Amino acid sequence: MGPGFFPLLLGIALVGLTLLLLVKATLAARDPSLSLPQRFFPSRSGLLKLLYLIGALAVYVLTLQPLGYLLSTLLFLCALFLAWDPKKPGLAVAVAVASVLCSYVFFDLLLQVQLPKGLLG
Amino acid sequence: MDSGIGQGLLTGFAVASTPANLLFCFLGVTLGTLIGVLPGLGPAGAIAMLLPFTFGMDVTTAIIMLCGIYYGAMYGGSTTSILINIPGEVASVVTTFDGYQMARKGRAGPALAIAAIGSFIGGTFSVVALTFVAAPIATAALSFGPPEYFALTLVGVVAAAYLSGKSLLKGLVMVIVGLMFSTIGVDIVTGGTRFTFGRIELYSGVEIVPILMGIFGVTEIMFLVEQPFLKQEIQTRVRLRDLWPSNPELRASAGPIARGSLIGFVIGLLPGAGAMVSSFLSYATEKKLSQHPEAFGTGVIEGVAGPETANNSAAGGAMIPLLVLGVPYSIITAIMLSALITHGLSPSPMLMTKQPEFFWGVVASMYIGNVLCVILNLPLVGMWVSILRVPFAKLFPLVLLCCVVGVYTINSRLFDLWVMIASGGIGYLLRKADYPAAPLVLALVLGPLMENAMRQSILISHGDPFIFFTRPISGVLMFVSLVFVSLPSVGWLAKRLGGAWRFALPRE
Numbered sequence: 320m321g322p323g324f325f326p327l328l329l330g331i332a333l334v335g336l337t338l339l340l341l342v343k344a345t346l347a348a349r350d351p352s353l354s355l356p357q358r359f360f361p362s363r364s365g366l367l368k369l370l371y372l373i374g375a376l377a378v379y380v381l382t383l384q385p386l387g388y389l390l391s392t393l394l395f396l397c398a399l400f401l402a403w404d405p406k407k408p409g410l411a412v413a414v415a416v417a418s419v420l421c422s423y424v425f426f427d428l429l430l431q432v433q434l435p436k437g438l439l440g
Numbered sequence: 441m442d443s444g445i446g447q448g449l450l451t452g453f454a455v456a457s458t459p460a461n462l463l464f465c466f467l468g469v470t471l472g473t474l475i476g477v478l479p480g481l482g483p484a485g486a487i488a489m490l491l492p493f494t495f496g497m498d499v500t501t502a503i504i505m506l507c508g509i510y511y512g513a514m515y516g517g518s519t520t521s522i523l524i525n526i527p528g529e530v531a532s533v534v535t536t537f538d539g540y541q542m543a544r545k546g547r548a549g550p551a552l553a554i555a556a557i558g559s560f561i562g563g564t565f566s567v568v569a570l571t572f573v574a575a576p577i578a579t580a581a582l583s584f585g586p587p588e589y590f591a592l593t594l595v596g597v598v599a600a601a602y603l604s605g606k607s608l609l610k611g612l613v614m615v616i617v618g619l620m621f622s623t624i625g626v627d628i629v630t631g632g633t634r635f636t637f638g639r640i641e642l643y644s645g646v647e648i649v650p651i652l653m654g655i656f657g658v659t660e661i662m663f664l665v666e667q668p669f670l671k672q673e674i675q676t677r678v679r680l681r682d683l684w685p686s687n688p689e690l691r692a693s694a695g696p697i698a699r700g701s702l703i704g705f706v707i708g709l710l711p712g713a714g715a716m717v718s719s720f721l722s723y724a725t726e727k728k729l730s731q732h733p734e735a736f737g738t739g740v741i742e743g744v745a746g747p748e749t750a751n752n753s754a755a756g757g758a759m760i761p762l763l764v765l766g767v768p769y770s771i772i773t774a775i776m777l778s779a780l781i782t783h784g785l786s787p788s789p790m791l792m793t794k795q796p797e798f799f800w801g802v803v804a805s806m807y808i809g810n811v812l813c814v815i816l817n818l819p820l821v822g823m824w825v826s827i828l829r830v831p832f833a834k835l836f837p838l839v840l841l842c843c844v845v846g847v848y849t850i851n852s853r854l855f856d857l858w859v860m861i862a863s864g865g866i867g868y869l870l871r872k873a874d875y876p877a878a879p880l881v882l883a884l885v886l887g888p889l890m891e892n893a894m895r896q897s898i899l900i901s902h903g904d905p906f907i908f909f910t911r912p913i914s915g916v917l918m919f920v921s922l923v924f925v926s927l928p929s930v931g932w933l934a935k936r937l938g939g940a941w942r943f944a945l946p947r948e
Contacts, residue, residue: 322627322634325891333616340609359872365666372665380857396837403833430493432849
């Protein structure tokens with residue numbers, strides 16, 4: 320019973336299961352009575368929103384340590400607030416600043432989470 | 441035995457009513473309700489988000505708070521089901537059928553009240569039942585060896601695969617993927633590393649919280665963001681004096697609540713099923729027993745009372761496999777197990793006798809948590825509803841912020857955050873392709889337990905794999921797993937053969 324035994328069993332099982340799924344999918348594709356599945360992405364604008372969201376998250380993680388918690392979070396929240404509600408930019412920035420300060424008080428001072436200091440540290 | 445329970449509960453209430461534990465129980469219930477009310481985020485998301493913040497606490501306090509979050513999120517979920525027709529989590533999907541219809545007829549108050557009353561009775565019933573059932577099960581489980589534990593975990597993952605999605609095959613694929621992820625890291629028997637690709641971050645295995653936050657936080661947000669946002673019609677005119685159900689409504693609810701308590705507890709105990717199945721089963725039972733089944737779906741109070749009772753009762757039932765056997769059968773209890781392991785505590789049949797303060801403290805806190813939930817949810821329902829008026833565009837970035845900080849808290853490293861984002865993306869694709877996430881998470885947590893039990897069993901039997909089938913308890917459990925796996929193919933075969941049989945008959 321080496322360390323590779325359990326993963327080997329799992330691998331065999333996974334190959335078997337995916338083969339079965341493949342057969343099932345091929346059979347289902349031949350059956351004309353089954354309607355086509357719905358589209359994977361419901362709309363183009365929805366997909367763009369998703370990509371923007373993931374991009375914003377990735378930039379947030381990248382800037383978290385160099386810029387520090389306060390600045391990177393402010394950027395992240397502004398980016399999302401402004402994109403989703405561009406009509407009132409002043410309000411968006413105000414809410415972002417307030418959220419950053421509240422979350423800093425809550426996480427850093429109250430819960431004592433060690434947040435990255437970055438530029439302001 | 442009875443004096444044992446009495447003694448235990450006394451100890452428990454002494455532990456649970458210390459100011460710190462009461463405070464965190466209250467905090468848990470409040471935060472849980474808050475997150476449960478938010479659309480898309482249910483108990484699993486709530487617990488995953490707040491889990492990292494409990495790591496600094498004492499074990500008992502941490503679990504008390506997590507239980508509080510769980511109850512709170514369940515209550516919060518039913519509130520949104522009734523008022524805006526959006527179930528906060530799967531277990532309150534059924535509540536929307538009649539609950540929202542009641543709200544549209546202006547009976548939102550009684551619907552909320554009966555949901556809270558039912559949840560309270562169901563929750564309390566299952567805690568009382570837990571108190572009495574736990575000891576005998578623990579005694580029986582003392583004789584369990586590695587083969588029994590392997591079989592217990594196998595039934596758990598197979599049942600989850602069978603019950604959590606449309607396709608058993610896809611569920612099983614997710615189980616295997618979850619088990620594979622669980623093998624990453626240093627192998628505890630040989631000390632060698634597996635699948636780490638030289639990354640030091642992976643030596644101690646995959647961190648579970650980032651994956652949970654990805655699947656239950658980021659994925660949910662992705663689904664909400666993708667859809668064009670609809671303005672919900674919120675039934676807000678709920679005044680305190682409108683809350684109390686009328687006498688006929690109370691009488692109609694008594695039966696469903698009694699049956700729901702029982703159904704929930706029993707289903708909660710079983711592998712795979714959990715809160716969602718129990719609520720559907722309760723709804724179906726009430727509809728069958730009702731003298732006016734055609735009225736179901738138009739806003740009858742029985743359709744709210746039964747399922748809401750059952751899903752809370754199932755929550756208590758689900759704690760038994762976790763606390764007594766150390767084998768979680770639902771996502772929530774799986775998350776709690778990973779919390780316990782982080783605190784260096786592994787539940788076993790010995791838990792009750794070895795750490796009575798922990799066991800009974802947690803049980804007693806569930807009584808307290810149920811009371812707190814009713815106090816928080818009924819009079820303050822207006823406050824929770826007002827949270828729904830905060831625009832979604834302002835809400836979801838803050839939820840993501842909490843996920844990021846939560847994940848960063850665990851190890852203060854960016855690697856975990858990348859895991860979270862990747863899990864969110866993968867979770868999104870999986871859900872689009874109808875692959876259920878629940879079996880993956882359950883298998884990820886159960887994986888190490890399962891592998892160890894298998895290796896030890898084979899070691900005991902000197903390499904004979906039939907050890908799992910020849911011991912009576914593990915044999916029965918293995919058979920049950922086989923039945924779960926073969927059910928769909930039996931149905932498929934019967935249909936095929938039936939079809940062939942008809943073709944063979946001469947046509948008239």
